[in-house]
Amino acid sequence: MTPIITVFRRSPDRGRGLARDMRVRWALEEVGQPYDVRPVSFAEMKEAAHLALQPFGQIPTYEDGGLVLFESGSIVLHVAERHAGLLPDDADARARAITWMFAALNTVEPPILELATARLLESDKPWSAARLPLVAGRVRDRLTPLSDRLGDAEWLDGAFSAGDLMMVSVLLRLRASGLLDDYPKLAAYVARGEARPAYKRAFAAQYTPPAGERG
Amino acid sequence: MTPIITVFRRSPDRGRGLARDMRVRWALEEVGQPYDVRPVSFAEMKEAAHLALQPFGQIPTYEDGGLVLFESGSIVLHVAERHAGLLPDDADARARAITWMFAALNTVEPPILELATARLLESDKPWSAARLPLVAGRVRDRLTPLSDRLGDAEWLDGAFSAGDLMMVSVLLRLRASGLLDDYPKLAAYVARGEARPAYKRAFAAQYTPPAGERG
Numbered sequence: 001m002t003p004i005i006t007v008f009r010r011s012p013d014r015g016r017g018l019a020r021d022m023r024v025r026w027a028l029e030e031v032g033q034p035y036d037v038r039p040v041s042f043a044e045m046k047e048a049a050h051l052a053l054q055p056f057g058q059i060p061t062y063e064d065g066g067l068v069l070f071e072s073g074s075i076v077l078h079v080a081e082r083h084a085g086l087l088p089d090d091a092d093a094r095a096r097a098i099t100w101m102f103a104a105l106n107t108v109e110p111p112i113l114e115l116a117t118a119r120l121l122e123s124d125k126p127w128s129a130a131r132l133p134l135v136a137g138r139v140r141d142r143l144t145p146l147s148d149r150l151g152d153a154e155w156l157d158g159a160f161s162a163g164d165l166m167m168v169s170v171l172l173r174l175r176a177s178g179l180l181d182d183y184p185k186l187a188a189y190v191a192r193g194e195a196r197p198a199y200k201r202a203f204a205a206q207y208t209p210p211a212g213e214r215g
Numbered sequence: 216m217t218p219i220i221t222v223f224r225r226s227p228d229r230g231r232g233l234a235r236d237m238r239v240r241w242a243l244e245e246v247g248q249p250y251d252v253r254p255v256s257f258a259e260m261k262e263a264a265h266l267a268l269q270p271f272g273q274i275p276t277y278e279d280g281g282l283v284l285f286e287s288g289s290i291v292l293h294v295a296e297r298h299a300g301l302l303p304d305d306a307d308a309r310a311r312a313i314t315w316m317f318a319a320l321n322t323v324e325p326p327i328l329e330l331a332t333a334r335l336l337e338s339d340k341p342w343s344a345a346r347l348p349l350v351a352g353r354v355r356d357r358l359t360p361l362s363d364r365l366g367d368a369e370w371l372d373g374a375f376s377a378g379d380l381m382m383v384s385v386l387l388r389l390r391a392s393g394l395l396d397d398y399p400k401l402a403a404y405v406a407r408g409e410a411r412p413a414y415k416r417a418f419a420a421q422y423t424p425p426a427g428e429r430g
Binding site: 051055056057058066067068069070071072073074077078092095096098099101102103105106107109110113114117122125126127130131134138142145146148149 | 266307316322
Protein backbone atom coordinates (compact mmCIF):
# COMPACT_ATOMS: atom_id res chain seq x y z
CA MET A 1 0.00 0.00 0.00
CA THR A 2 1.15 3.54 -0.72
CA PRO A 3 0.24 5.81 2.21
CA ILE A 4 -1.89 8.86 1.50
CA ILE A 5 -1.41 12.19 3.24
CA THR A 6 -3.74 15.17 3.17
CA VAL A 7 -2.26 18.60 2.45
CA PHE A 8 -3.58 22.13 1.92
CA ARG A 9 -5.12 22.65 -1.51
CA ARG A 10 -3.78 26.20 -1.24
CA SER A 11 -1.24 26.54 1.53
CA PRO A 12 -1.39 29.82 3.47
CA ASP A 13 2.41 30.07 3.16
CA ARG A 14 2.29 29.43 -0.62
CA GLY A 15 4.58 26.46 -0.28
CA ARG A 16 7.42 28.00 1.70
CA GLY A 17 7.58 24.72 3.58
CA LEU A 18 5.95 25.88 6.81
CA ALA A 19 2.73 23.84 6.62
CA ARG A 20 2.79 20.74 8.77
CA ASP A 21 2.52 18.33 5.84
CA MET A 22 6.14 19.32 5.07
CA ARG A 23 7.35 17.47 8.19
CA VAL A 24 5.63 14.29 7.06
CA ARG A 25 6.82 14.63 3.45
CA TRP A 26 10.39 15.16 4.67
CA ALA A 27 10.24 12.06 6.88
CA LEU A 28 8.85 9.93 4.05
CA GLU A 29 11.58 11.20 1.71
CA GLU A 30 14.30 10.47 4.30
CA VAL A 31 13.25 6.82 4.53
CA GLY A 32 12.49 6.44 0.81
CA GLN A 33 8.78 5.69 1.23
CA PRO A 34 6.65 6.86 -1.74
CA TYR A 35 3.35 8.51 -0.83
CA ASP A 36 0.24 9.91 -2.44
CA VAL A 37 -1.24 13.31 -1.68
CA ARG A 38 -4.88 14.34 -1.34
CA PRO A 39 -5.28 18.14 -1.33
CA VAL A 40 -8.17 19.52 0.75
CA SER A 41 -9.63 23.01 0.73
CA PHE A 42 -10.31 24.99 3.91
CA ALA A 43 -14.02 24.27 3.47
CA GLU A 44 -13.40 20.54 3.06
CA MET A 45 -11.23 20.47 6.19
CA LYS A 46 -14.26 21.38 8.28
CA GLU A 47 -16.58 18.80 6.69
CA ALA A 48 -17.57 15.55 8.38
CA ALA A 49 -15.53 13.35 6.03
CA HIS A 50 -12.29 15.11 6.97
CA LEU A 51 -13.21 15.55 10.64
CA ALA A 52 -13.55 11.77 10.83
CA LEU A 53 -9.84 11.60 9.98
CA GLN A 54 -8.70 14.75 11.81
CA PRO A 55 -11.01 15.89 14.65
CA PHE A 56 -9.53 19.42 14.74
CA GLY A 57 -10.12 20.02 11.02
CA GLN A 58 -6.46 20.37 10.10
CA ILE A 59 -3.85 18.77 7.86
CA PRO A 60 -1.92 16.50 7.57
CA THR A 61 -3.53 13.13 8.01
CA TYR A 62 -1.93 9.80 7.15
CA GLU A 63 -3.83 6.80 5.82
CA ASP A 64 -2.18 3.44 5.28
CA GLY A 65 -4.57 0.56 4.71
CA GLY A 66 -7.01 0.69 7.59
CA LEU A 67 -4.83 2.91 9.77
CA VAL A 68 -5.65 6.61 10.06
CA LEU A 69 -3.31 8.95 11.97
CA PHE A 70 -3.10 12.70 12.47
CA GLU A 71 -0.62 15.04 14.22
CA SER A 72 2.61 15.52 12.29
CA GLY A 73 4.61 14.41 15.35
CA SER A 74 2.75 11.13 15.59
CA ILE A 75 2.98 10.47 11.86
CA VAL A 76 6.71 11.20 11.74
CA LEU A 77 7.27 8.90 14.74
CA HIS A 78 5.19 6.16 13.09
CA VAL A 79 7.22 6.43 9.87
CA ALA A 80 10.50 6.56 11.82
CA GLU A 81 9.66 3.43 13.82
CA ARG A 82 8.82 1.39 10.73
CA HIS A 83 11.68 2.33 8.42
CA ALA A 84 15.43 2.73 8.83
CA GLY A 85 16.95 6.19 8.64
CA LEU A 86 15.29 8.39 11.26
CA LEU A 87 15.99 6.67 14.59
CA PRO A 88 19.16 5.03 15.91
CA ASP A 89 19.22 1.27 16.49
CA ASP A 90 20.42 1.53 20.10
CA ALA A 91 17.39 1.63 22.43
CA ASP A 92 18.71 4.44 24.67
CA ALA A 93 19.77 6.60 21.71
CA ARG A 94 16.35 5.98 20.18
CA ALA A 95 14.57 7.20 23.33
CA ARG A 96 16.78 10.32 23.34
CA ALA A 97 15.97 11.08 19.68
CA ILE A 98 12.27 10.81 20.50
CA THR A 99 12.86 13.16 23.45
CA TRP A 100 14.08 15.80 20.99
CA MET A 101 10.89 15.35 18.95
CA PHE A 102 8.83 16.17 22.02
CA ALA A 103 11.16 19.03 22.95
CA ALA A 104 10.62 20.52 19.49
CA LEU A 105 6.84 20.21 19.67
CA ASN A 106 6.08 20.92 23.33
CA THR A 107 8.92 23.18 24.55
CA VAL A 108 10.25 25.06 21.51
CA GLU A 109 7.21 25.34 19.25
CA PRO A 110 4.61 26.78 21.70
CA PRO A 111 6.33 30.18 22.09
CA ILE A 112 7.04 30.20 18.34
CA LEU A 113 3.33 29.63 17.69
CA GLU A 114 2.54 32.43 20.12
CA LEU A 115 4.88 34.75 18.22
CA ALA A 116 3.25 33.79 14.92
CA THR A 117 -0.18 34.47 16.41
CA ALA A 118 0.99 37.85 17.72
CA ARG A 119 2.42 38.79 14.33
CA LEU A 120 -0.38 37.46 12.15
CA LEU A 121 -3.60 37.59 14.16
CA GLU A 122 -2.99 40.48 16.57
CA SER A 123 -0.95 42.85 14.42
CA ASP A 124 -3.91 45.26 14.18
CA LYS A 125 -4.48 45.38 17.94
CA PRO A 126 -3.53 48.47 19.96
CA TRP A 127 -1.16 46.39 22.12
CA SER A 128 0.73 44.81 19.23
CA ALA A 129 3.89 46.94 19.27
CA ALA A 130 4.25 46.92 23.05
CA ARG A 131 3.61 43.20 23.40
CA LEU A 132 5.73 41.75 20.58
CA PRO A 133 9.06 42.16 22.41
CA LEU A 134 7.67 40.21 25.38
CA VAL A 135 6.64 37.33 23.14
CA ALA A 136 9.94 37.40 21.27
CA GLY A 137 11.68 37.23 24.65
CA ARG A 138 9.86 34.02 25.45
CA VAL A 139 11.10 32.54 22.17
CA ARG A 140 14.67 33.59 23.04
CA ASP A 141 14.30 31.88 26.40
CA ARG A 142 14.10 28.63 24.42
CA LEU A 143 16.61 29.42 21.67
CA THR A 144 19.43 30.36 24.04
CA PRO A 145 19.57 27.03 25.92
CA LEU A 146 18.93 25.12 22.68
CA SER A 147 21.88 26.84 21.02
CA ASP A 148 24.02 26.19 24.11
CA ARG A 149 23.18 22.49 24.02
CA LEU A 150 23.77 22.14 20.28
CA GLY A 151 27.09 23.96 20.52
CA ASP A 152 29.26 23.13 17.53
CA ALA A 153 27.67 19.73 16.93
CA GLU A 154 26.12 18.95 13.57
CA TRP A 155 22.92 17.46 15.05
CA LEU A 156 21.37 17.37 18.53
CA ASP A 157 22.46 13.87 19.56
CA GLY A 158 24.79 12.01 17.20
CA ALA A 159 23.50 11.25 13.71
CA PHE A 160 20.57 13.11 12.10
CA SER A 161 17.29 11.80 13.54
CA ALA A 162 13.56 12.43 13.64
CA GLY A 163 14.36 14.74 16.57
CA ASP A 164 16.43 16.97 14.28
CA LEU A 165 13.81 16.77 11.53
CA MET A 166 11.22 18.10 13.95
CA MET A 167 13.44 20.71 15.59
CA VAL A 168 14.59 22.12 12.23
CA SER A 169 10.97 22.20 11.03
CA VAL A 170 9.90 24.14 14.12
CA LEU A 171 12.82 26.60 13.94
CA LEU A 172 12.13 27.28 10.26
CA ARG A 173 8.91 29.03 11.31
CA LEU A 174 11.10 31.75 12.88
CA ARG A 175 12.86 32.78 9.71
CA ALA A 176 10.46 35.60 8.82
CA SER A 177 10.83 37.10 12.31
CA GLY A 178 14.60 37.52 11.97
CA LEU A 179 15.11 36.01 15.44
CA LEU A 180 17.26 33.16 14.14
CA ASP A 181 19.84 35.69 12.92
CA ASP A 182 20.89 36.20 16.55
CA TYR A 183 21.68 32.49 16.91
CA PRO A 184 24.26 31.62 14.24
CA LYS A 185 24.65 28.05 15.49
CA LEU A 186 20.93 27.43 15.19
CA ALA A 187 20.77 29.20 11.83
CA ALA A 188 23.54 26.92 10.53
CA TYR A 189 21.72 23.90 12.01
CA VAL A 190 18.55 24.84 10.14
CA ALA A 191 20.56 25.35 6.95
CA ARG A 192 22.07 21.86 7.33
CA GLY A 193 18.56 20.45 7.54
CA GLU A 194 17.42 22.33 4.45
CA ALA A 195 20.48 21.13 2.55
CA ARG A 196 19.53 17.46 2.93
CA PRO A 197 18.42 15.92 -0.39
CA ALA A 198 15.28 14.50 1.26
CA TYR A 199 14.31 17.98 2.52
CA LYS A 200 14.82 19.43 -0.95
CA ARG A 201 12.68 16.76 -2.59
CA ALA A 202 9.90 17.28 -0.03
CA PHE A 203 10.09 21.06 -0.44
CA ALA A 204 9.90 20.88 -4.23
CA ALA A 205 6.87 18.57 -4.02
CA GLN A 206 4.84 21.10 -2.00
CA TYR A 207 6.15 24.33 -3.49
CA THR A 208 3.69 26.44 -5.47
CA PRO A 209 5.45 28.84 -7.83
CA PRO A 210 4.17 32.45 -7.75
CA ALA A 211 1.39 33.00 -10.31
CA GLY A 212 3.71 34.79 -12.75
CA GLU A 213 6.12 31.85 -12.83
CA ARG A 214 3.54 29.12 -13.37
CA GLY A 215 3.78 27.10 -16.53
CA MET B 216 17.18 -0.20 38.92
CA THR B 217 14.57 2.17 40.30
CA PRO B 218 14.20 5.17 37.98
CA ILE B 219 14.73 8.62 39.45
CA ILE B 220 12.70 11.65 38.41
CA THR B 221 13.41 15.28 39.25
CA VAL B 222 10.58 17.41 40.60
CA PHE B 223 10.17 20.96 41.92
CA ARG B 224 11.46 21.37 45.47
CA ARG B 225 8.65 23.90 45.89
CA SER B 226 6.10 23.61 43.12
CA PRO B 227 4.63 26.93 41.91
CA ASP B 228 1.17 25.34 42.09
CA ARG B 229 1.78 24.03 45.65
CA GLY B 230 1.06 20.50 44.58
CA ARG B 231 -2.27 20.96 42.83
CA GLY B 232 -1.00 18.45 40.28
CA LEU B 233 -0.26 20.89 37.45
CA ALA B 234 3.53 20.55 37.37
CA ARG B 235 4.80 18.29 34.62
CA ASP B 236 6.28 15.71 36.97
CA MET B 237 2.65 14.77 37.76
CA ARG B 238 2.26 13.28 34.26
CA VAL B 239 5.29 11.06 34.78
CA ARG B 240 4.28 10.05 38.32
CA TRP B 241 0.80 9.15 37.04
CA ALA B 242 2.22 6.99 34.23
CA LEU B 243 4.58 5.20 36.62
CA GLU B 244 1.70 4.55 39.03
CA GLU B 245 -0.52 3.22 36.21
CA VAL B 246 2.07 0.60 35.26
CA GLY B 247 3.11 -0.16 38.86
CA GLN B 248 6.73 0.96 38.48
CA PRO B 249 8.22 2.31 41.73
CA TYR B 250 10.36 5.42 41.37
CA ASP B 251 12.56 7.73 43.41
CA VAL B 252 12.29 11.49 43.44
CA ARG B 253 15.05 14.11 43.54
CA PRO B 254 13.67 17.59 44.34
CA VAL B 255 15.49 20.52 42.75
CA SER B 256 15.20 24.22 43.60
CA PHE B 257 14.74 26.91 40.94
CA ALA B 258 18.39 27.89 41.43
CA GLU B 259 19.57 24.29 41.00
CA MET B 260 17.49 23.91 37.82
CA LYS B 261 19.68 26.52 36.12
CA GLU B 262 23.00 25.01 37.26
CA ALA B 263 25.28 23.01 34.98
CA ALA B 264 24.58 19.67 36.70
CA HIS B 265 20.85 19.92 35.98
CA LEU B 266 21.28 21.49 32.53
CA ALA B 267 23.30 18.43 31.56
CA LEU B 268 20.12 16.41 32.16
CA GLN B 269 17.59 19.00 30.98
CA PRO B 270 18.95 21.63 28.58
CA PHE B 271 16.03 24.02 29.16
CA GLY B 272 16.48 24.02 32.95
CA GLN B 273 13.10 22.48 33.73
CA ILE B 274 11.65 19.42 35.43
CA PRO B 275 10.96 16.53 35.15
CA THR B 276 13.92 14.44 34.08
CA TYR B 277 14.05 10.64 34.13
CA GLU B 278 17.17 8.63 34.90
CA ASP B 279 17.27 4.86 34.61
CA GLY B 280 20.74 3.32 34.70
CA GLY B 281 22.70 5.18 32.04
CA LEU B 282 19.64 6.56 30.27
CA VAL B 283 18.66 10.21 30.81
CA LEU B 284 15.43 11.56 29.32
CA PHE B 285 13.51 14.81 29.62
CA GLU B 286 10.14 16.08 28.27
CA SER B 287 7.15 14.61 30.07
CA GLY B 288 5.71 13.39 26.75
CA SER B 289 8.85 11.45 25.92
CA ILE B 290 9.14 9.97 29.43
CA VAL B 291 5.51 8.88 29.49
CA LEU B 292 5.90 7.28 26.05
CA HIS B 293 9.08 5.52 27.19
CA VAL B 294 7.31 4.13 30.27
CA ALA B 295 4.24 3.16 28.24
CA GLU B 296 6.32 1.28 25.66
CA ARG B 297 8.15 -0.77 28.29
CA HIS B 298 5.29 -1.74 30.60
CA ALA B 299 1.77 -3.03 30.09
CA GLY B 300 -1.15 -0.78 30.90
CA LEU B 301 -0.82 2.45 28.91
CA LEU B 302 -0.82 1.35 25.26
CA PRO B 303 -2.96 -1.24 23.47
CA ASP B 304 -1.32 -4.40 22.10
CA ASP B 305 -2.69 -3.94 18.57
CA ALA B 306 -0.18 -1.98 16.47
CA ASP B 307 -2.75 0.31 14.82
CA ALA B 308 -4.52 1.06 18.11
CA ARG B 309 -1.12 1.77 19.65
CA ALA B 310 -0.27 4.30 16.93
CA ARG B 311 -3.65 5.99 17.47
CA ALA B 312 -3.08 6.24 21.23
CA ILE B 313 0.30 7.87 20.58
CA THR B 314 -1.46 10.26 18.17
CA TRP B 315 -3.62 11.47 21.07
CA MET B 316 -0.47 12.10 23.13
CA PHE B 317 0.82 14.40 20.39
CA ALA B 318 -2.61 16.01 19.98
CA ALA B 319 -2.61 16.81 23.70
CA LEU B 320 0.87 18.30 23.66
CA ASN B 321 1.03 20.03 20.28
CA THR B 322 -2.59 20.94 19.42
CA VAL B 323 -4.47 21.33 22.72
CA GLU B 324 -1.78 22.48 25.15
CA PRO B 325 -0.26 25.43 23.19
CA PRO B 326 -3.36 27.68 23.44
CA ILE B 327 -3.79 26.57 27.08
CA LEU B 328 -0.21 27.62 27.77
CA GLU B 329 -0.91 30.92 26.04
CA LEU B 330 -3.94 31.45 28.28
CA ALA B 331 -1.88 30.65 31.37
CA THR B 332 0.77 33.13 30.23
CA ALA B 333 -1.87 35.80 29.61
CA ARG B 334 -3.39 35.23 33.06
CA LEU B 335 -0.17 34.90 35.05
CA LEU B 336 2.52 36.91 33.28
CA GLU B 337 0.54 39.63 31.51
CA SER B 338 -2.24 40.30 34.02
CA ASP B 339 -0.69 43.68 34.92
CA LYS B 340 -0.44 44.84 31.31
CA PRO B 341 -2.79 47.51 29.96
CA TRP B 342 -4.07 45.10 27.28
CA SER B 343 -4.87 42.25 29.64
CA ALA B 344 -8.67 42.67 29.91
CA ALA B 345 -9.16 43.28 26.19
CA ARG B 346 -6.93 40.44 25.10
CA LEU B 347 -8.00 37.61 27.43
CA PRO B 348 -11.26 36.85 25.55
CA LEU B 349 -9.28 36.42 22.30
CA VAL B 350 -6.94 33.92 23.94
CA ALA B 351 -9.80 32.08 25.60
CA GLY B 352 -11.46 31.86 22.18
CA ARG B 353 -8.41 30.08 20.80
CA VAL B 354 -8.67 27.54 23.63
CA ARG B 355 -12.37 27.02 22.83
CA ASP B 356 -11.42 26.43 19.19
CA ARG B 357 -9.66 23.28 20.45
CA LEU B 358 -12.11 22.25 23.17
CA THR B 359 -15.17 22.27 20.91
CA PRO B 360 -13.87 19.72 18.37
CA LEU B 361 -12.26 17.67 21.14
CA SER B 362 -15.58 17.46 22.98
CA ASP B 363 -17.34 16.58 19.72
CA ARG B 364 -14.90 13.76 19.07
CA LEU B 365 -15.08 12.38 22.61
CA GLY B 366 -18.88 12.49 22.60
CA ASP B 367 -20.26 10.15 25.23
CA ALA B 368 -17.28 7.80 25.17
CA GLU B 369 -15.35 7.14 28.34
CA TRP B 370 -11.92 7.62 26.76
CA LEU B 371 -10.69 8.98 23.43
CA ASP B 372 -10.11 5.67 21.61
CA GLY B 373 -11.20 2.51 23.41
CA ALA B 374 -9.53 1.70 26.72
CA PHE B 375 -7.69 4.29 28.83
CA SER B 376 -4.26 4.97 27.31
CA ALA B 377 -1.23 7.22 27.54
CA GLY B 378 -3.16 9.48 25.14
CA ASP B 379 -5.90 9.98 27.73
CA LEU B 380 -3.34 10.42 30.50
CA MET B 381 -1.75 13.26 28.57
CA MET B 382 -5.02 14.86 27.42
CA VAL B 383 -6.51 14.85 30.93
CA SER B 384 -3.25 16.31 32.29
CA VAL B 385 -3.36 19.12 29.74
CA LEU B 386 -7.06 19.88 30.30
CA LEU B 387 -6.56 20.00 34.08
CA ARG B 388 -4.56 23.19 33.59
CA LEU B 389 -7.81 24.89 32.52
CA ARG B 390 -9.70 24.29 35.75
CA ALA B 391 -8.79 27.65 37.34
CA SER B 392 -9.99 29.52 34.23
CA GLY B 393 -13.52 28.09 34.45
CA LEU B 394 -13.45 27.30 30.72
CA LEU B 395 -13.99 23.58 31.28
CA ASP B 396 -17.38 24.33 32.87
CA ASP B 397 -18.74 25.06 29.38
CA TYR B 398 -17.77 21.57 28.20
CA PRO B 399 -19.53 19.07 30.49
CA LYS B 400 -18.32 16.08 28.48
CA LEU B 401 -14.71 17.17 28.84
CA ALA B 402 -15.19 18.05 32.51
CA ALA B 403 -16.55 14.54 33.13
CA TYR B 404 -13.63 13.08 31.16
CA VAL B 405 -11.14 14.94 33.33
CA ALA B 406 -12.99 13.80 36.47
CA ARG B 407 -12.76 10.18 35.27
CA GLY B 408 -9.01 10.60 34.94
CA GLU B 409 -8.68 12.09 38.41
CA ALA B 410 -10.77 9.24 39.87
CA ARG B 411 -8.27 6.59 38.76
CA PRO B 412 -6.41 5.06 41.71
CA ALA B 413 -3.06 5.63 39.97
CA TYR B 414 -3.86 9.33 39.54
CA LYS B 415 -4.78 9.62 43.20
CA ARG B 416 -1.57 7.94 44.34
CA ALA B 417 0.50 10.22 42.10
CA PHE B 418 -1.36 13.29 43.28
CA ALA B 419 -0.90 12.42 46.95
CA ALA B 420 2.82 11.85 46.42
CA GLN B 421 3.34 15.39 45.10
CA TYR B 422 0.78 17.27 47.16
CA THR B 423 2.10 19.78 49.69
CA PRO B 424 -0.46 20.54 52.39
CA PRO B 425 -0.98 24.25 53.16
CA ALA B 426 1.33 25.47 55.94
CA GLY B 427 -1.44 25.50 58.55
CA GLU B 428 -2.25 21.85 57.86
CA ARG B 429 1.28 20.50 58.03
CA GLY B 430 2.06 18.00 60.73
